[in-house]
Amino acid sequence: MITISNRIKLNFKWHGAAFITAVLVFILLSFLIESQHQKYKAEEALKTSIYANLLWTKVDRELNSLLFISNGLTSYITVYQSELDPDKLKLILKDLWQHSMNVRNLGIAVGYELTYVYPETNNRAVIGKDFRNIPDQWPKVKQAIDTRQGVLDGPVDLIQGGQGIIYRYPIFIDGEYWGIVSTVIDTDRFLKAAFKNTPNKHEFAIRTADTGKVFFGDAKLFADDSTYKQASMVPNGKWEWAIKNHTPSFTNQIVTYQIISIIVSLISGFLAYYLYKDRYRLSEDAMLDSLTNLPNRRLLKDRMEIAFNTAKRFQKMMAIMAIDIDYFKHINDSYGHDFGDEVLKAVALSIKSALRDTDTVSRVGGDEFIVVLTEVSSLQNITAIATKLKSEFAEPIAILEKEITVHLSMGISIYTPDKAATLKQIAKEADIALYQSKAKGRNTFTIFEQS
Incomplete structure (x- = not known):
């Protein structure tokens, strides 16, 4: 004969068993979800890394094609410096500029003074400028001269207006500093050309490592802990990337999976309650x-x-x-x-x-x-x-x-x-x-x- 107090104890026991079952199921499902989450995060990071490398490959290829202009011009001046005259230099600059779609202008400084610029239209304001008197540009010019290597600067605000990425390459003749070649790259056209035909499943931003200035994309991506971050080396500098995958993934759906796990846990608890209760009834029936x-x-x-x-x-x-x-x-x-x-x-x-x-x-x-x-x-x-x-x-x-x-x-x-x-x-x-x-x-x- 089951007394009221015994019935209360049994109900407490059944509810306890149901609660423990629900908790155990929830812990198990949470573990499985988290395991899958970590797996998908690793896969997502790998895919984003591959995408980042694809982006950099495109940028690097486009950049090298432009830097080749400065390097080639520097080599030409070094070899034929004694035979060059102003008109000949202007023709060379014109020819190089016409075959470079993303170059805004080319410049040659003899010593520290910018002597030749092509095209001159809209760029006359910089002719005759001494780099030592341009505070925003002189540090990178000096770095190129001191290291005798090409230096990528910017994007920087240009004297003639607008912005551009400038590649500086120094010219040394017989070991003595002669001047410097500047290739001013149109930032927008350059990046559009680099990212042409690139899948748009990701959002990304680029900034210079030394200044932290974002010159492409949304600066907020760098403050987002969920974004993939990577650094790429440029001549005597570094660019930093922040990339976010916007394709639907397990990470985006994890809240849904957690809600489902809670529902499944509750159902498991209810089933456990009735199973324990029915089991007791069966055992009770065997005794009655x-x-x-x-x-x-x-x-x-x-x-x-x-x-x-x-x-x-x-x-x-x-x-x-x-x-x-x-x-x-x-x-x-x-x-x-x-x-x-x-x-x-x-x-x-x-x-x-x-x-x-x-x-x-x-x-x-x-x-x-x-x-x-x-x-x-x-x-x-x-x-x-x-x-x-x-x-x-x-x-x-x-x-x-x-x-x-x-x-x-x-x-x-x-x-x-x-x-x-x-x-x-x-x-x-x-x-x-x-x-x-x-x-x-x-x-x-x-x-x-x-x-």
Whole structure:
């Protein structure tokens, strides 16, 4: 018999099992999601790295084609310097400029003064300028001279207006500084040409490493921790890239997966709750009589052993009561087995309601019932319980719209601390007392007495 307190404990146990199941499922799914997340992040980083290298390859190819102009012009001047005149230099500059789509203008400084510029249109303002007097440009010019190597500068604000990337290459003749060649690259046209036919699944920005000035893309990308960042070397300098992949990926969908994992965890918890509950019901069904829902022989045996061992250990009384329904065969024969089943259920309910929560009533077969009485303090206490049971059936009971008189025969065996008896003996004594009640004419109870 499941008491209210036991039912509360069981519900708490089922809910606890459901909660633990839900938590474990959530932890497992979270681990799997995070594992996949890390895997996709690595794959995404690899794809972005490949894309970054593709971008740089395009920029580097376009840049080298432009830098070749300065290097070639420098070599030409170094070799043929003694044969050059202003008109010849201007023709060379014109020819080189016309074959370079992304070059804004070319310039040659003799010493530190910008002497030749092509085209002169819109660029006359720079002719005659001394680099040493141009604070924004002099450091890179000086670096090129000091290192005797080409230096990429900018984008910088140009004296003649606008912006451009300037490649400076110094000219040394017989070991002595002669001048410097400047190739001013149109930044917008250069980058558009470099990134032509490039897949637009990524957003990216470029800045110079020394100044941090962003000259392409959104500067916010450099502050975004989720962007891929890479540095590329340019002549005597460095450009930094920030690239963000905008294609749908696992990372973009991780919130959705987390919501799904929560839903799956909750469903798992609910399933666990009902599975544990059904499992308990199945185990409970294995312990209960299918007709009356009372404990069957299997559960009765456990209850009897617990009651007997407890009484023996704590020096207390306990009793076993064997009960039969009087003339039950006659009821079955007269009204049918279905009616008889209803009688059994009604009798079981009446016996159960007359007992205490600490007592156990079991149907052990046919019309036979066994009651285990615990926490009894005296013979009078046991007699009072038996009398109450008898009085429960003093009036006819209604079964399927019929009134029928039902009586019980009862046999009682009592265990006392001073009694040297086994549980089996006590159960047998209850059966003997039951037969004595039947011999007396039924509808009574008999307490076993040792003869």
